[in-house]
Amino acid sequence: MKNFSIAIRQADDVSILEVSGELDAHTASQLENSLKALIDEKRHLIIVNCAKLDYIASAGLGVFMAYIEDVRGLGGDIKLSNMNERVYNVFDLLGFPTLYDILEDELEALESFKS
């Protein structure tokens, strides 16, 4: 059983991925497929809302590493929001906050795409 799921919403031209559950080497391919599909559809403004993300391992972070250059090269970004403290700590340990836009909540992330 996979304890991970993704729901996708659209807010104008911004795509919001709501990730739930546990993101590890087993479930990372689901996130990868969703990101790839968005990029293929030329949707480059992406927010990953982590409010329901309970756990992340480095395989999950690897997915963000693999696509951020492509997305930014196309004028977009992958912004992350609503992380709980444990999940944020993993991003922090690996130095992500200096390279990725990690925001308190989704609205803030949406606003930062407008500015």
Place this chain on the structure above:
Amino acid sequence: MATKNIHKLTVKASTSQIARVRDFVAEHAQNIGLSPKDISEIKLAVDEAYTNIVKHAYKYANQHHVDIEIGFSNSELWISLLDEGESFDPNTYSEPDLVKRIKEKKRGGMGVYLIRKLMDSVHYSRKGHMNEIRMVKHL
């Protein structure tokens, strides 16, 4: 100090077993009264070590098995993962440069770094055909 209790789990070397491995160590860490922060750190360290075995030692060939042992004394909790795959030489490992990896669209290579950050000591050894990574958290 002598280890009082040792619990063992043997699982197939497959990413499908990661959650089971995490739950196994979390349950025992919880039983000895570790803090939620310590439990999260141990779960992640074990996840990374197990994932590295599946990926690098066995290269996703899932007919193999991994043994996980967890034990504790008054002063420490230790976890060992044992496999019979390709061994890992920690001397060839360097700290990941995130900027460079992102530019090169590379992923991975962060597990070993995380394990070292999360645990108080990490030791790799090979006895015969068996590789062991032993991770310790002081209590």
